[in-house]
Amino acid sequence: MGGFSPEWLALREPADHAARNPELLAAVGAYFTPKTSISIVDLGCGAGSNLRGAFSALPGRQHWTLVDFDQRLLDAARETLRLWADEAREQGEELVLAKDGKSITVDFRQADLMKDLEWVLGWQPDLVTAAALFDLTSKRWIERFVAALASQRLPLYTVLTYDGREKWQPPHEADARMLAAFTHHQHSDKGFGPAAGPDATEIMAEAFRKSGFAVSTGDSAWTIDVGQRDLAKALTRGIADAVLETGHVEADAVADWLGARATEAASGLIGHYDLWARPV
Known part of the structure; x- marks a missing residue:
């Protein structure tokens, strides 16, 4: 799986952080309140946005392992986190950060989550996280993933899983x-088998409940207004390209739709859900 540029991830990060469901984030924070330190594995980390979006709710000492298939994105994450932190220093391969009174140590690991999933989860973190990942994976992979978490009683906090609302x-x-047409494209293989697409949150929630986990979900829709023209243009261009790949809408109609979205005072809602699953 690949194809996400650091530029696109940087463009979407403010919308991601604004959309993150505050009640679920608070619930995750409350769950770990008794701990003074926490270890987190972040799957498909991209440029580290999920760390930046979640760190404030977690205990004062944090050890994050950022995992991605794309070394380019891991390099971008290291540099972006260095610039974001109040203080940053290298400690061997780790990056040690101070931010808003929190002490954050970060490892960066390249891995293929199709082949290496059980190895990654074998690091036995206190928490597994991900952002904008599971709609790209298949139902079969999600069920394998949930079974692996359940076998170790590992909690999951994941955000911004696309749910099909536009x-x-x-x-x-x-x-x-x-x-x-875009929904059809969302179900195509992204490297994990036929993708769950908008059904991912429901599939995951059901699998966790069958495994005896408590599951909470919360709305985390993007609300794109006329002040976010760069994001809207990049997003609608991506949607148009995906639709063209399906062949389900004529090229002229796609071009007309895209032109209207680029020139009008467009605003939009893109649906996502966050999910918090923990053993009981």
Whole structure:
């Protein structure tokens, strides 16, 4: 799995952080309140946005292991975190950060989550996290993942899993066809088998409940307004490219839809859900 650029991840990070469900984040923080330190494995870490979005709710001493298949993104994460922190220093391969009174040590590990999943989870962290990952994975992989977590009684906090909701203003006559084609594309293989796409949160929640975990979900939709034109343009361009790959909407209709989204005072809602699963 690959194809996400550091530039795209940087563009979407403010929207990701604004959309993160505050009640679920608070619940995760409350769960770990008795601990003074915590170890976290972040799957598909990209440029480290999930760390930056979650660290404030977690105990004062944190050890994060950031895992990604793309070494480019791991390098971007190291540099972005260095610039973000109040203080940063190298300690061997680790990056040691101070931010808002928290002490954060970060390891960076390249891994293929299709082949190396059990090895990664074998590091036995206190918490497994991910952001914008599971809609790219398959139902079979999700069930394997949940079984691996359940066998070790590891909690999961994951955010920004796409749920299939899209609503743009002003409306366009091709909206419904574009969304149907994009949903079809979301179910294509992203490296884990046929992707769960918008069904991922429901699949994961059901698998966790069957494993005896408590599960909470919360809305984390992006709300894109006219002040986020760069994000809207990049997002609608990506949607258009995906739709063209399916062949389900004529190229002229896609171009007309994309042109309207680029020139009008467009705003939109892109649906996501956060999920917090823990053993009971």
